[in-house]
Amino acid sequence: xxxxxxxxxxxxxxxxxxxxxxTRDPADADDLTQLTVERALARRxxxxxxxxxxxxxxxxxxxxxxxxxxxxxxxxxVLAPPEAGAHAADPAAPSLDGRLALTAVEAALEALPEDQxxxxxxxLIEGLSYQEAAxxxxxxxxxxxxxxxxxxxxxxxxxxxxxxxx
Amino acid sequence: xxxxDEEVFAYVDGELPPxxxxxxxxxxxxxxxxxxxxxxxxxxxxLLSGAHAGVLREPVPPGLKASVSAGSKxxxxxxxxxxxxxxxxxxxxxxHRPATPIAGRPAFRKPPAWAAMAxxxxxxxxxxxxxxxxxxxxDGRAAEPPMxxxxxxxxxxxxxxxxxxxxxxxxxLTFKSQAGRWCRTFQGQDQAGVACRADGAWRVLASxxxxxxPAGGEYRQAASETPxxxxxxxxxxxxxxxxxxxxxxxxxxxxxx
Numbered sequence: 001x002x003x004x005x006x007x008x009x010x011x012x013x014x015x016x017x018x019x020x021x022x023t024r025d026p027a028d029a030d031d032l033t034q035l036t037v038e039r040a041l042a043r044r045x046x047x048x049x050x051x052x053x054x055x056x057x058x059x060x061x062x063x064x065x066x067x068x069x070x071x072x073x074x075x076x077x078v079l080a081p082p083e084a085g086a087h088a089a090d091p092a093a094p095s096l097d098g099r100l101a102l103t104a105v106e107a108a109l110e111a112l113p114e115d116q117x118x119x120x121x122x123x124l125i126e127g128l129s130y131q132e133a134a135x136x137x138x139x140x141x142x143x144x145x146x147x148x149x150x151x152x153x154x155x156x157x158x159x160x161x162x163x164x165x166x
Numbered sequence: 167x168x169x170x171d172e173e174v175f176a177y178v179d180g181e182l183p184p185x186x187x188x189x190x191x192x193x194x195x196x197x198x199x200x201x202x203x204x205x206x207x208x209x210x211x212x213l214l215s216g217a218h219a220g221v222l223r224e225p226v227p228p229g230l231k232a233s234v235s236a237g238s239k240x241x242x243x244x245x246x247x248x249x250x251x252x253x254x255x256x257x258x259x260x261x262h263r264p265a266t267p268i269a270g271r272p273a274f275r276k277p278p279a280w281a282a283m284a285x286x287x288x289x290x291x292x293x294x295x296x297x298x299x300x301x302x303x304x305d306g307r308a309a310e311p312p313m314x315x316x317x318x319x320x321x322x323x324x325x326x327x328x329x330x331x332x333x334x335x336x337x338x339l340t341f342k343s344q345a346g347r348w349c350r351t352f353q354g355q356d357q358a359g360v361a362c363r364a365d366g367a368w369r370v371l372a373s374x375x376x377x378x379x380p381a382g383g384e385y386r387q388a389a390s391e392t393p394x395x396x397x398x399x400x401x402x403x404x405x406x407x408x409x410x411x412x413x414x415x416x417x418x419x420x421x422x423x
Contacts (some may be wrong), residue, residue, distance in 0.1 A: 005235060009235075012230055016224075021217070026221075029221075035394075041233075042398055043398070101216065105216070105217050106217050109214070124211055125214055125215060127215075130176075130179070138230050145175070149171060152210060154212055155214075159210070
């Protein structure tokens with residue numbers, strides 16, 4: 001194993017966390033992490049030494065998630081047997097326990113639209129700079145900051161509603 | 167001084183230029199309302215930094231770790247020369263080659279080398295005898311990619327992607343290439359790849375060792391079952407999006423016209 005792979009191994013917990021924010025389901029999250037690792041390994045010649053491997057992999061993950069979501073929407077039959085599809089479509093089904101165990105802020109995060117959720121996760125959970133997050137998402141910095149602002153406002157409102165704000 | 171929400175956010179995120187940071191820090195001491203807004207954002211940041219922190223403490227599933235170390239040996243992808251479109255109609259869409267060498271094996275892309283690679287592929291497929299290379303042409307030009315035969319040919323021609331785990335070959339995605347050809351991804355016992363239909367036959371454009379589905383009867387999505395290296399080839403040649411079930415049934419019914 002070389003240093004590229006060692007660094008990737010160290011990143012796995014954070015990749016799994018990001019995948020949970022994206023997929024909102026622990027099992028899907030690990031599938032997405034797996035896919036991200038496979039793609040990153042297949043494309044490792046595209047990674048430039050000296051750049052952040054975490055934001056590079058978050059970018060791969062985000063694109064993999066877009067591909068997955070599109071495939072699911074347009075190609076559901078191939079991607080999942082019908083019973084799994086029906087299961088996935090029921091937000092209460094995957095794990096009621098897991099859902100109850102979510103903290104107030106995690107629940108509020110889940111309720112955000114995907115664009116805002118990713119922006120919030122990259123900057124406020126993963127600690128990427130605005131520039132790094134915008135690059136990961138292939139969007140201009142202004143778009144990133146406006147998604148971030150809307151996400152924050154919504155999160156705060158949700159937390160106040162739940163009486164969860166400290 | 168008026169400080170917008172965006173400035174408060176950027177201040178808390180440390181994204182303002184140093185002078186602006188200093189200005190707001192100074193303003194905060196005289197403006198309790200501003201100080202409260204900033205505190206609220208700091209609290210939110212702190213809460214978020216702990217979101218899903220549990221997953222960081224969980225042990226990483228061994229399968230995930232294993233797939234990272236498995237990357238020591240880059241997946242071999244054999245990219246075969248694509249058939250040249252003959253008809254004028256198809257010429258307007260140019261044949262698209264994957265933009266970057268797959269898995270860092272540029273030597274495979276030189277025409278003289280491919281025939282040997284095709285032989286290796288066939289060796290790899292020995293059990294199923296899934297594809298046959300066509301012999302290089304006399305003038306030394308790269309010949310067409312290997313033609314699918316046997317169970318692979320039957321699966322590509324007649325198989326619906328819904329037929330999970332039936333027979334030796336499963337079909338994944340069905341799509342139109344940028345050159346206007348029908349293409350399908352397939353997964354065999356130990357080889358997976360992508361083949362396109364030309365002049366009534368299926369030609370294997372790229373193949374790679376199959377990824378093993380996880381044990382335990384868990385379902386596995388077709389897209390992720392296809393090795394990432396093959397998906398990169400698909401990404402490079404697909405026009406639009408893969409067919410849905412109805413589109414695929416239609417294409418099968420019309421015998422790929």
